[in-house]
Amino acid sequence: MSGPVRFTRHLIAVLLIVAAVTALTVAWAHSSEASWLAGPGPAAHRRPPTQIQLARRHADNGPGLSLSDSGDLIKTALIESAIAAAVIALSALRRQRRRMTRGTS
Amino acid sequence: METVKTTGAAPASAGTAPARRRIPTRTRLDFWFDSALLIAYTLAYSLGFTGLAVHEWLGLGIGLALLLHLTLHWDWVVRTTRRLLSRGGRDRGIWLVNLALLFAMTLCVLSGVLISRIALYQLGIGVPGTPFWVSLHHTTAQLTLALVPVHVALRWRWILSVGRRVLRRDPGKRSQ
Numbered sequence: 503m504s505g506p507v508r509f510t511r512h513l514i515a516v517l518l519i520v521a522a523v524t525a526l527t528v529a530w531a532h533s534s535e536a537s538w539l540a541g542p543g544p545a546a547h548r549r550p551p552t553q554i555q556l557a558r559r560h561a562d563n564g565p566g567l568s569l570s571d572s573g574d575l576i577k578t579a580l581i582e583s584a585i586a587a588a589v590i591a592l593s594a595l596r597r598q599r600r601r602m603t604r605g606t607s
Numbered sequence: 608m609e610t611v612k613t614t615g616a617a618p619a620s621a622g623t624a625p626a627r628r629r630i631p632t633r634t635r636l637d638f639w640f641d642s643a644l645l646i647a648y649t650l651a652y653s654l655g656f657t658g659l660a661v662h663e664w665l666g667l668g669i670g671l672a673l674l675l676h677l678t679l680h681w682d683w684v685v686r687t688t689r690r691l692l693s694r695g696g697r698d699r700g701i702w703l704v705n706l707a708l709l710f711a712m713t714l715c716v717l718s719g720v721l722i723s724r725i726a727l728y729q730l731g732i733g734v735p736g737t738p739f740w741v742s743l744h745h746t747t748a749q750l751t752l753a754l755v756p757v758h759v760a761l762r763w764r765w766i767l768s769v770g771r772r773v774l775r776r777d778p779g780k781r782s783q
Binding site: 509513524527572574578581584588593 | 650656714
């Protein structure tokens with residue numbers, strides 16, 4: 503199988519999976535079980551915002567990066583680093599233990 | 608994502624530099640593409656830093672990049688799934704994390720699109736933006752923040768090994 507054909511086949515497989523997940527979630531959103539996530543009450547049935555409201559929100563939010571709020575970025579990077587470090591430490595520990603077991607047997 | 612692939616290559620300058628193994632283009636592509644994806648994800652998660660407009664456009668870009676990432680690693684998905692179904696395997700943990708991440712990322716991007724206030728509005732598309740999709744976006748975003756570092760860390764040996772060679776400067780090239 504040539505490269506582009508192979509790539510296309512793989513892409514189609516990925517798109518099918520994503521489409522299946524999307525379809526299931528849309529079905530969930532329209533079922534009575536949706537309140538399990540969104541919470542009961544009038545908020546769950548609130549109307550979506552109008553285009554004018556959306557335009558106003560757009561103006562409020564500003565278009566660019568807020569470099570002064572880099573604390574948010576640092577927090578995200580720290581959380582990621584901490585979780586990754588914990589997984590790497592566990593993995594190294596397991597590997598070491600496996601080696602020791604192999605060495606004694 | 609998989610093992611480090613290397614090919615034997617003749618030394619650049621015979622006699623002076625030690626024989627180095629060349630990194631295949633595909634491995635190099637994986638390294639840089641996945642690094643860019645991780646940086647983009649970290650930025651997109653930091654909504655206070657990026658602002659809503661950049662957050663939404665980055666999110667859409669990440670959605671497309673994830674399709675490509677999964678397509679490029681589809682062989683691994685098929686191979687590992689077959690191995691797990693036939694006799695179990697040592698990649699079970701990684702496979703489960705990746706599966707959870709696939710669901711979480713798909714739902715996060717999908718719900719992000721459906722609650723978009725700026726990006727889709729600029730494209731002239733109206734979206735429902737109901738509380739269900741807002742809650743789903745928040746929940747799956749938190750899930751991805753836990754799963755992405757695990758996904759990366761489970762491949763730390765590959766990252767270290769390829770990263771070391773990709774980022775190493777060639778002394779022969781520098782002096783020219």
